[in-house]
Amino acid sequence: MANVRITGLHKRFPGGVVAVRGVDLDIPDKQFTVLVGPSGCGKSTLLRTIAGLEEASEGTIEIGGEVVNDFRPRDRDVAMVFQDYALYPHMSVANNIGFGLKARKMPKAEVDARVAEAARMLGITPLLARYPRQLSGGQRQRVAIGRAIVRSPRVFLFDEPLSNLDAQLRDEMRGEIKRLHQKIATTMIYVTHDQIEAMTLADKIVLMRDGVIEQQGAPLELFERPRTRFVAGFLGSPAMNFLRATLEGSGQELAVRCGEAVLRIPAARADGLAARTGQEVVFGVRPEHISRAHGPARAGLVPLDVTIDLIQPTGSRTYATFLLAGTEVMAELQAHDVEGPGERLQLHVDMNRAVLIDPETELVL
Amino acid sequence: MRRPTLSEWSDRNFRWLLVAPAVCLILALSIFPLLFSLWVSFVNYDFQIPGHAFVGLKNFEQVVADPVARWSLVVTAILSGSSVLLEFVLGLALALALALTATFRGRGVIMSLIIVPLFISPVVVGQCWALMLQRPFGPTNYILSQLLGFDVTISWLTQAPWNFIALIVADVWQWTPFMFVILLAGLSAVPPHVYEAAELDGVGAWQTFWYITVPHIAPMMLLALTFRLLDAVKLFDIIFVLTGGGPGTNTYSASYYLYTIGFTQFHLSNATAGSWIFLVLTVIVVIFLVRRLLKPAVA
Amino acid sequence: MAVARRRRPLRPATVARIAFVGFWLLFLLIPLYWMFITSIKPSSDYLAVPPIWFPDEPTLLHYTAALYAYRGLDGLINSLIIATSATILSAFFGTLMAYSLARFNTGGQHLSFWVLSQRFLPPIAVVLPIFLIYRVLRLNDTHAGLIIAYTVFTLPVSVWMMFAYFRQMPGSLEEAALVDGCTRWQSFWRVAVPLAVPGIVAAAVFAFIACWTEFFFALILTSRNAFTLPTVFRAFLGFQGALYGEASALAIVSLVPSIALGILVQKHLVRGLTLGAVRG
Numbered sequence: 028m029a030n031v032r033i034t035g036l037h038k039r040f041p042g043g044v045v046a047v048r049g050v051d052l053d054i055p056d057k058q059f060t061v062l063v064g065p066s067g068c069g070k071s072t073l074l075r076t077i078a079g080l081e082e083a084s085e086g087t088i089e090i091g092g093e094v095v096n097d098f099r100p101r102d103r104d105v106a107m108v109f110q111d112y113a114l115y116p117h118m119s120v121a122n123n124i125g126f127g128l129k130a131r132k133m134p135k136a137e138v139d140a141r142v143a144e145a146a147r148m149l150g151i152t153p154l155l156a157r158y159p160r161q162l163s164g165g166q167r168q169r170v171a172i173g174r175a176i177v178r179s180p181r182v183f184l185f186d187e188p189l190s191n192l193d194a195q196l197r198d199e200m201r202g203e204i205k206r207l208h209q210k211i212a213t214t215m216i217y218v219t220h221d222q223i224e225a226m227t228l229a230d231k232i233v234l235m236r237d238g239v240i241e242q243q244g245a246p247l248e249l250f251e252r253p254r255t256r257f258v259a260g261f262l263g264s265p266a267m268n269f270l271r272a273t274l275e276g277s278g279q280e281l282a283v284r285c286g287e288a289v290l291r292i293p294a295a296r297a298d299g300l301a302a303r304t305g306q307e308v309v310f311g312v313r314p315e316h317i318s319r320a321h322g323p324a325r326a327g328l329v330p331l332d333v334t335i336d337l338i339q340p341t342g343s344r345t346y347a348t349f350l351l352a353g354t355e356v357m358a359e360l361q362a363h364d365v366e367g368p369g370e371r372l373q374l375h376v377d378m379n380r381a382v383l384i385d386p387e388t389e390l391v392l
Numbered sequence: 393m394r395r396p397t398l399s400e401w402s403d404r405n406f407r408w409l410l411v412a413p414a415v416c417l418i419l420a421l422s423i424f425p426l427l428f429s430l431w432v433s434f435v436n437y438d439f440q441i442p443g444h445a446f447v448g449l450k451n452f453e454q455v456v457a458d459p460v461a462r463w464s465l466v467v468t469a470i471l472s473g474s475s476v477l478l479e480f481v482l483g484l485a486l487a488l489a490l491a492l493t494a495t496f497r498g499r500g501v502i503m504s505l506i507i508v509p510l511f512i513s514p515v516v517v518g519q520c521w522a523l524m525l526q527r528p529f530g531p532t533n534y535i536l537s538q539l540l541g542f543d544v545t546i547s548w549l550t551q552a553p554w555n556f557i558a559l560i561v562a563d564v565w566q567w568t569p570f571m572f573v574i575l576l577a578g579l580s581a582v583p584p585h586v587y588e589a590a591e592l593d594g595v596g597a598w599q600t601f602w603y604i605t606v607p608h609i610a611p612m613m614l615l616a617l618t619f620r621l622l623d624a625v626k627l628f629d630i631i632f633v634l635t636g637g638g639p640g641t642n643t644y645s646a647s648y649y650l651y652t653i654g655f656t657q658f659h660l661s662n663a664t665a666g667s668w669i670f671l672v673l674t675v676i677v678v679i680f681l682v683r684r685l686l687k688p689a690v691a
Numbered sequence: 692m693a694v695a696r697r698r699r700p701l702r703p704a705t706v707a708r709i710a711f712v713g714f715w716l717l718f719l720l721i722p723l724y725w726m727f728i729t730s731i732k733p734s735s736d737y738l739a740v741p742p743i744w745f746p747d748e749p750t751l752l753h754y755t756a757a758l759y760a761y762r763g764l765d766g767l768i769n770s771l772i773i774a775t776s777a778t779i780l781s782a783f784f785g786t787l788m789a790y791s792l793a794r795f796n797t798g799g800q801h802l803s804f805w806v807l808s809q810r811f812l813p814p815i816a817v818v819l820p821i822f823l824i825y826r827v828l829r830l831n832d833t834h835a836g837l838i839i840a841y842t843v844f845t846l847p848v849s850v851w852m853m854f855a856y857f858r859q860m861p862g863s864l865e866e867a868a869l870v871d872g873c874t875r876w877q878s879f880w881r882v883a884v885p886l887a888v889p890g891i892v893a894a895a896v897f898a899f900i901a902c903w904t905e906f907f908f909a910l911i912l913t914s915r916n917a918f919t920l921p922t923v924f925r926a927f928l929g930f931q932g933a934l935y936g937e938a939s940a941l942a943i944v945s946l947v948p949s950i951a952l953g954i955l956v957q958k959h960l961v962r963g964l965t966l967g968a969v970r971g
Contacts, residue, residue: 099874
């Protein structure tokens with residue numbers, strides 16, 4: 028059993044910086060959990076505390092039910108893949124991979140067998156005699172992963188392992204890591220600042236900001252039902268549009284007013300909002316939920332007439348920007364839905380998927 | 393909680409275990425002797441007379457009253473001050489001369505040659521200059537006579553003020569490369585496009601130096617001066633070989649004076665008292681220097 | 692001082708530079724040359740006027756006299772033993788301490804400042820009481836006594852050079868080793884130290900040269916038994932020049948190894964001279 032449970036974790040650094048404040052987290056056994064968030068949110072610190080490279084100021088860390096706060100890294104049975112690969116430059120690839128086993132005094136024959144197996148799994152067998160400086164970035168990353176798998180730890184830790192790779196390699200390695208998890212079903216905790224990595228790899232996402240957890244859950248849950256403005260704006264690319272608006276109407280007939288535009292809220296989603304009529308809200312809608320009007324609006328779609336300001340074609344899709352109540356809004360349209368700037372179009376805004384946010388608490392309503 | 397194993401204990405205290413040996417060594421052979429010498433300076437420490445009677449400040453008073461002691465401080469100040477100043481100017485000139493030249497053939501050789509004196513024992517440097525200056529064996533007087541046109545018959549090692557000049561020359565010969573190396577490193581760190589911008593703006597050479605180069609290397613200059621001065625006041629080896637402190641006590645530096653008191657006359661308590669006074673003076677100079685020279689950098 | 696890209700023939704500034712450097716090199720090399728020549732000049736040539744710049748009959752007699760009759764060879768061997776031992780100890784303990792300071796900031800500013808300040812202690816203040824203490828411990832005029840003293844004497848520079856070196860080594864390798872299964876000691880010894888070898892070698896060479904050229908401590912703490920090479924020069928003082936050949940011979944013997952070593956590590960020179968405060 029290798030679930031990781033964190034209770035009340037605080038981490039203070041000398042000099043006053045508090046990297047982690049009161050984090051409670053349950054990481055289920057055998058699942059792929061991603062800690063994601065902007066720089067400085069505490070995700071790396073949290074990971075390093077689990078590894079034992081940092082000592083918790085307060086709180087407990089349990090692995091497999093055992094409290095490991097006082098355990099040294101080597102005694103926690105975890106393996107870690109670092110951002111800069113951290114390969115030992117003075118050792119060959121084979122020795123790099125087998126280093127941990129040798130340090131634990133495993134017999135040579137067994138070390139060699141395990142190294143060979145790990146190399147085979149990662150497709151790096153021809154590289155075993157080479158040295159790190161002779162390898163490419165992707166190869167080095169594989170060796171770093173090999174070093175981790177060879178020990179069959181109960182938890183894998185990844186500290187932004189793909190950040191140093193170029194975009195194409197990153198996509199490739201992402202798939203490999205996902206495949207790795209499918210092959211060796213072990214608890215994996217993965218830190219990244221890239222929300223695409225988070226979305227594609229995770230069984231569970233833990234979104235952190237300023238040392239606390241903003242929201243945690245399955246990727247699609249965070250994406251479709253964000254609880255705060257931060258979560259709504261962090262996940263999804265391009266990011267969600269946010270506009271200042273006022274809530275109008277009464278009872279079940281509510282609408283959002285943005286400048287000149289009035290957008291009706293579907294009755295199904297109007298619960299609990301009536302009390303806030305007349306108040307200011309933040310209206311959030313994802314670019315992919317604004318489309319070109321082709322025919323009459325279905326339920327929940329609200330028509331909007333706009334003048335396109337700027338277009339950014341990417342091949343299959345075109346991102347079109349327009350102004351609404353003084354704010355720039357981006358819509359994701361099909362490539363041939365729009366011609367160019369200055370064009371007047373009718374768009375459909377999917378009000379089933381939009382969110383309303385309280386401007387003060389930043390919570391989604 | 394079970395009792396930690398040795399391995400766990402040493403991991404926990406790893407950082408302290410690492411510094412312990414060095415700290416113990418320094419405590420044993422630096423701090424302890426200093427404290428011991430402080431005690432010695434307050435008693436009557438003599439090999440012949442048993443029992444070390446407490447004598448209060450008598451040793452200190454004797455040292456302060458000794459005219460030779462006071463003169464040695466003057467000598468130390470003159471010698472170290474002039475030497476360091478000359479070394480700084482010459483070192484800076486050398487560094488400037490070599491800093492911005494592109495790599496030319498032989499540059500590596502010249503650099504290696506220039507730094508050679510730094511690795512020579514000061515007694516050997518003293519010996520070397522004794523050979524050059526000792527009448528009538530040394531060629532210096534001969535060379536000077538040829539260059540200047542008249543007969544030069546200076547007794548470099550035994551005649552004031554020439555013996556001072558001799559000591560300064562030997563020190564400058566050895567330690568100018570010290571300034572050179574540090575200042576060169578500083579000059580090399582100045583980004584070249586600053587100079588290019590200045591050239592385009594039409595700034596003259598002198599102003600470029602004063603308003604661009606100097607501010608950039610000011611911290612380096614301070615570093616070089618402080619380090620070198622703190623070393624220069626300990627002047628001993630060269631005096632031992634070149635002049636033996638003479639004629640008489642004319643070229644006694646503070647260290648040399650304390651050496652004679654302690655190891656030729658064996659007035660041990662006086663020597664320790666004197667060395668403590670010297671130590672305190674050195675610390676004062678350091679504090680003064682560092683604070684004084686820091687101000688222009690801030691301004 | 693402005694960047695001189697030479698499109699035209701030599702500007703006066705460049706001429707001045709070349710002349711200045713040239714004069715300096717002359718100033719530098721003539722005394723060394725004279726010393727070398729004196730070492731191979733027969734004594735009869737000493738008083739010649741004008742001075743003889745290259746003897747007709749060079750001789751190696753001075754070398755044999757200096758090394759054997761005046762025990763220069765013994766001094767050399769002692770220096771070798773003492774300097775090597777002190778260097779090993781200093782490099783070892785210095786590296787340990789530097790690692791702790793660099794990775795854990797042990798003792799904060801106070802500890803590092805304290806170690807640094809040892810470098811500037813006037814030797815006279817320390818050597819007197821050490822002499823007295825050694826008298827009691829019977830360590831005067833022993834190899835061990837001087838080795839310990841030299842170890843402490845070279846520790847600050849060793850610590851500071853290695854501190855600067857470890858600072859610019861990323862710590863992730865050692866952390867990887869910790870997670871992989873190493874204790875702190877194993878991670879230090881198997882990962883950090885092998886990668887720090889160039890720095891350790893440089894620090895060791897500086898320590899060696901410092902011990903090789905040191906005079907004051909050796910003068911006071913040694914006598915007939917453990918005397919080092921620099922102290923042998925005392926034998927040549929005050930003979931009104933009669934022993935100049937021997938003196939220069941021994942000087943040449945003494946400076947050749949330290950110069951050779953020094954040139955080998957000149958890349959690290961700035962770090963060594965400024966105790967790592969400056970990157971070379």
